[in-house]
Amino acid sequence: MAKTIKSAVAEALEDLKKEDFEKFCHQLLDRRQQPRVKRNKVEDKSRLQVTDALVSTFTEEGALTVALEILKQIGCSDEAKELEEATGGKSSKPAPTDPSSESAGGAGGSKAAGGKHFVDKHKVQLIKRVSNIAPILDELQDNEVINQEQYARIRALSTAQDKMRELYSGPLQASAACKDIFYKILLANEKFLVNELREQD
Helix, strand or coil: CCCCHHHHHHHHHHCCCHHHHHHHHHHHHHCCCCCCCCHHHCCCCCHHHHHHHHHHHHHHHHHHHHHHHHHHHCCCHHHHHHHHHHCCCCCCCCCCCCHHHHHHCCCCCCECHHHCEHHHHCHHHHHHHCCCHHHHHHHHHHCCCCCHHHHHHHHCCCCHHHHHHHHHHCHHHCCHHHHHHHHHHHHHHCHHHHHHHHHCC
């Protein structure tokens, strides 16, 4: 049976020497790109717990990309090569424990038909129709997709539409991982709207 990305990443971290694992954690916390892993999810945590933090922050595909990137940065090229070989150099379907599969509720993944991200394809409708914006902003800040300054600036805008436009003009342009997190949060807070839009794909 083929390994899931999560199990392959966990195995790669388990195989690292203690000092290499410490370097890995340091590099992970030192990443400047959004989203960023929270320090309390990494410091003094086991290798399995760090794997969980990678997957919950970046999704499985993103966790693989970040793990490979950091392994190469800290000089663990052999381990990176083994991880690539273990995953076939590409992602597998998310493991059942992946929060994206649990929260999707049968709505499918974050990619719309044609490979375009759901968040991008339905930008106009989402800006127009998302109304439950306050908890969405709270969760985006909690996941470090937006910082405190961005959070305060967006909250100060008068309408939900203006707040959504501001999200699209900045934070959601940072990376696909940010869009994946936003998609999961939308599923939790605007499930019926997301399901309706997915049916149009």
